[in-house]
Amino acid sequence: MSQKNDEGKRSARAKMQEERAKQEAKARKKRQYGIIGAVLAVIVVLVAIGILIQNGRSSSYNAATQAPGGTIGNTKLVIPVGATDAPSTVTVYEDPRCPACEQFESGMKQTMNKLLAEGKIQIQYHVVSFIDTHDNGSGSKNAANALGCAQNVGRFHDYHDVLYANQPDETVDAWANKTVLISLAKQVPGLDTPSFESCVNGNAYGSWVTAVETDFGKSGYTSTPTVLLNGTPAYPSYKNQQISPAAFTAWVDEANKGKPLGTLSGPSAAALASPTAHNNAAAPSPSGS
Incomplete structure (x- = not known):
């Protein structure tokens, strides 16, 4: 080869x-x-x-069966306070543990109550609970559920004010202990009952609390308190003017000009009509949480 x-x-x-x-x-x-x-x-x-x-x-949240009585909206996530026919609506997103929310409440409570009593506004509360997520706590959710329990028997507004008046430091998750929330109900006439205690201990509105928080996450708002007057942000300022009791009253009166006032009814009507509820407090700090 x-x-x-x-x-x-x-x-x-x-x-x-x-x-x-x-x-x-x-x-x-x-x-x-x-x-x-x-x-x-x-x-x-x-x-x-x-x-x-x-x-x-x-x-899994079923608005028809799992929302507190008297809540409104398609999914019943909102708690209304005040006249249904009030000419202005104040929307408030608050976490019960939020210190900035407490500042807003302490500074504006008397003004808001006066405007409610006069039929000038309806407040629509969204009770959120995001602080628990940041510190692995449970107090926000427990308090939100307790507020749902109070709403179910027509005592939301009074209990709401009691919680903010007795809010623990944000770093102390005191409301992780449900007995504290139950004890605070003693300050609200007609709320300290076995059924309320069972509602709080059994987390009866836990699914509703979760649904409210989920809705807050989708809202586009990222802090509390978020306050809107007829859909326009009103905290810490409204149309470039800093919030204060006098300023907020003026904003509402301007928005209501020429409109009939609403008629307040329900368990909180007498309390809101009390002269002691009309004393304005100092303006709140504009800081947010």
Whole structure:
């Protein structure tokens, strides 16, 4: 056999080996892509399952059966205080443990109560509970549930004021102990009952509390208190004017000009009509939480 033929055979074998190596490399890549694709498919499925589970948890709230009585809105997440026919609406997002909310309440409570009693406003409360998320606490949720229990028997507003008047330091999750919340109910006539105690201890409105917080997360607002006057932000300022009792009253009167006043009714009507409820307090600090 000639040297030329030997070289030709070796060249052919080399080409065959090279082609075989290419095919094997392609096959390995195909298998790798197949494995990666399978892994990604599993991840997609797991994510989809997680979303379905989360949606299932969110949709587990049933407004018809799990919301406190007297709440309003399509999903009954809002607690109204004041005349239903009041010419102006004040929307308030508050966390019971929020210190800035307490500053707002202590500074504006008397003014708000006076405006309520006069039929000038209705306040619509969204009781949120995000502070628990930041410190792994439970006091915000417990207090929000307790407020739901109070709302269910027509004592929300009075109990709301009691909680803010006795708010613990934000770093002390005192309301993780439900007996503290139950004890504070003694300050509200007609609220300190076995049914209220059972409602608080049993977390009767836990699903509602979660739904309110979820709704807050979707609202676009990121801090409390968030206060709106007829849909326009009014805290810490309204149309470039700093909030104060006198300023807020003027804003409401301007918004209500030419409109009939509402008629207040319900358990809080007599308390709001009391002269002692009309004393204005100092302006609140504009800091937020």
